[in-house]
Amino acid sequence: MQGGAPETRDTDLMEQIMTAADTITSLTIRRPDDLHLHLRDGAMLAAVVADTARHFGRAIVMPNLVPPVVTAADACAYRDRILDHLSDHKHFQPLMTLYLTETTDASDVVAAAEAGIIHAVKLYPAGATTNSASGVRDFDKVRSVLEAMAAIGLPLCVHGEVTDPSVDIFDREAVFIDRVLTPLRAAVPGLKVILEHVTTADGVDFVRDAGGNMAATITTHHLFINRNHILAGGIRPHYYCLPVAKRERHRLALVAAATSGAPQFFLGTDSAPHLDTDKQSACGCAGIYTAPNTLSCLAHVFEAESALHLLEGFTSVHGAAFYGLPPAQDRITLVKRDAPVTFPASRTTAHGEVTIFDCGEELYWEVEASL
DSSP states (O other), X not given: OTTHHXXXXXXXXXXXXXXXXHTOOEEEEEOOEEEEEOOOSHHHHHHHHHHXXXXXXXXXXXXXXXXXXXXXXXXXXXXXXXXXXXXTOTTOXXXXXXEOOTTOOHHHHHHXXXXXXXXXXXXXXXXXXXXXXXXXXXXXXXXXXXXXXXXXXXXXXXXXXXXXXXXXXXXXXXXXXXXXXXXXXXXXXXOOEEETTOOSHHHHHHHHXXXXXXXXXXXXXXXXXXXXXXXXXXXXXXXXXXXXXXXXHHHHHHHHHHTSOOTTEEEOOOBOOOOHHHHSSTTOOOOBBOTTTHHHHHHHHHHHTTOGGGHHIIIIIHHHHHHTOOOOSSXXXXXXXXXXXXXXXXXXXXXXXXXXXXXXXXXXXXXXXXX
16 A cells, blocks of 8 residues: 555656646747758758748758858858848857868868857768768868867767668668768767767667767658658658658657657757759659748647656757757747648749648647737
């Protein structure tokens, strides 16, 4: 009897907390950061950047343009092109990155970081994803850059997949951890590393156990889709992304990590717009465009896990802390509607349509206002 009473009280308290969470219809949080974002360039940039700036305060902008963003001058020019489209969203701050190549000069990286021009460097294994042909093949050739980054606390954002054609596409993240990430961290132990768009339970476990210099971003779409969404019953190109979605057990591990409150995990949408004509082709592009409805999707996931009180940490606190950024001071409010929220099916660009992510669920949460 004495051993059972505390357990009963704990159970009752948990039920009360969950019941209270079910009654929440409005949630005000610090304005979120998107710590992994693709904005593209030209007409695509003009069409999509407002979808992020409308809700987010800052974003780590990926450098895989053609040609890639490899110098401080490239980063400044790209930042200016982004800002040119933000007259209605002057609060938004694009945080620029450099594309790591085997010819990157360590002193240039340090100078760009110390001048506040860049906030991270992105590592793409050559051929791993969209516009990654200039990526790294021989990691010994970038060792001096990584050591210089470790010395100043500049994070390395990693696309965590091997490109060995003998490795199954569904195993490439787990193999990358063994072959590349573990040796890299041993060689440069002081380096801050972010395993971008983690997709496996293996990756979640690795990051959770790795210590303070290791973190991971989790995308919106990987919280909803597994590989069946892409392949079962027909090929659905608008669910195809890299890293590709994995088995359901991996999706569940990502949901658990995102809603756990653990500071190693934070939002990086990897929102990646492509024209429908490029997605729906004989060799379709990898990428899912989630910027317009990400916060509605996330509120749905966190509510389902009785974790709405942890949403702010995932979207607005953990990532800023890892990057050494001050938390946002302004707020946004999400409101739960009585009827499902309707989002447009696509975004129109000067060259065609870009399909917006359909999570497959009715969404009742939407961003109402900024404070």
